[in-house]
Amino acid sequence: MKTLAAQVITPEDLLKHWQGHRALTRRVIELFPEKDFFEFSIGGMRTFAKLIEELLAIASPALKGIVNREVKPFAEGEEKLIFKAQYLEKWDEATEEINQNWEKLTIEDFNETFNLFGQYEFPIIQNILYFIDNEVHHRGQGYVYLRALGIEPPFFWER
Amino acid sequence: MKTLAAQVITPEDLLKHWQGHRALTRRVIELFPEKDFFEFSIGGMRTFAKLIEELLAIASPALKGIVNREVKPFAEGEEKLIFKAQYLEKWDEATEEINQNWEKLTIEDFNETFNLFGQYEFPIIQNILYFIDNEVHHRGQGYVYLRALGIEPPFFWER
Numbered sequence: 001m002k003t004l005a006a007q008v009i010t011p012e013d014l015l016k017h018w019q020g021h022r023a024l025t026r027r028v029i030e031l032f033p034e035k036d037f038f039e040f041s042i043g044g045m046r047t048f049a050k051l052i053e054e055l056l057a058i059a060s061p062a063l064k065g066i067v068n069r070e071v072k073p074f075a076e077g078e079e080k081l082i083f084k085a086q087y088l089e090k091w092d093e094a095t096e097e098i099n100q101n102w103e104k105l106t107i108e109d110f111n112e113t114f115n116l117f118g119q120y121e122f123p124i125i126q127n128i129l130y131f132i133d134n135e136v137h138h139r140g141q142g143y144v145y146l147r148a149l150g151i152e153p154p155f156f157w158e159r
Numbered sequence: 160m161k162t163l164a165a166q167v168i169t170p171e172d173l174l175k176h177w178q179g180h181r182a183l184t185r186r187v188i189e190l191f192p193e194k195d196f197f198e199f200s201i202g203g204m205r206t207f208a209k210l211i212e213e214l215l216a217i218a219s220p221a222l223k224g225i226v227n228r229e230v231k232p233f234a235e236g237e238e239k240l241i242f243k244a245q246y247l248e249k250w251d252e253a254t255e256e257i258n259q260n261w262e263k264l265t266i267e268d269f270n271e272t273f274n275l276f277g278q279y280e281f282p283i284i285q286n287i288l289y290f291i292d293n294e295v296h297h298r299g300q301g302y303v304y305l306r307a308l309g310i311e312p313p314f315f316w317e318r
Contacts (some may be wrong), residue, residue, distance in 0.1 A: 019291065144304075
């Protein structure tokens with residue numbers, strides 16, 4: 001275990017920050033028309049359904065892997081979802097699982113290294129920040145899709 | 160001064176995280192053709208030049224305000240920039256200013272409240288996470304613009 005240097009955010013606040021982002025992403029999913037969620041894209045990019053599939057394959061499974069120190073390969077879209085409502089249901093399940101697994105993280109864990117998906121060997125705090133950044137990044141793309149569809153996205157600061 | 164609870168990231172690592180994102184955003188600016196940087200947009204959104212103007216008006220000025228506890232209103236585009244190279248120059252100036260001002264932050268500062276731009280009264284750590292998230296969000300939009308222009312954006316994990 002490493003000595004803890006002076007640090008700047010508590011686990012509780014970081015979880016709140018993450019779940020705030022996840023709540024916003026959920027609202028963006030909700031705003032997509034069913035058809036466009038699965039079909040609309042720009043410039044050859046993935047549909048928003050595909051982007052959300054990626055996010056679902058990261059957040060909760062990744063945190064579970066971290067908590068259990070169980071290295072598993074990244075596995076996306078293992079279950080075939082065909083309605084937006086199923087994505088929202090998975091999203092809500094992930095929200096609960098994240099809250100539960102977060103409780104199992106100790107303060108020391110954050111600075112320990114974990115080989116996420118057997119590919120990303122970084123301190124756990126960096127892995128978690130990556131989950132959040134990656135979600136914000138893809139959600140930003142979803143905002144453009146919504147705008148292109150003539151739909152006003154939620155305010156970015158709504159959490 | 161509040162008691163510091165156990166926390167999960169050091170100021171040094173948070174700065175590195177932020178500047179890593181800023182380096183990636185700089186590469187996205189570089190990839191835009193001059194004309195498209197100022198003119199291209201989707202669905203009535205702002206051009207990438209306008210989005211970068213916003214980011215420039217936040218990052219360094221906001222951190223300076225925090226460090227000096229000087230509440231100033233948000234001021235965007237005070238200087239008229241007409242070439243992409245000028246944006247890159249401002250970006251690099253901001254990089255240096257951020258590094259310098261970061262040194263002046265104490266560990267206690269992060270949990271103190273600051274009324275950013277006279278509008279956002281939050282703990283400083285939350286303000287800083289907001290700067291990063293907001294940049295990732297707008298850069299994600301820039302990725303869609305690049306794709307729509309047939310230009311491949313950098314890998315998201317490149318920092």
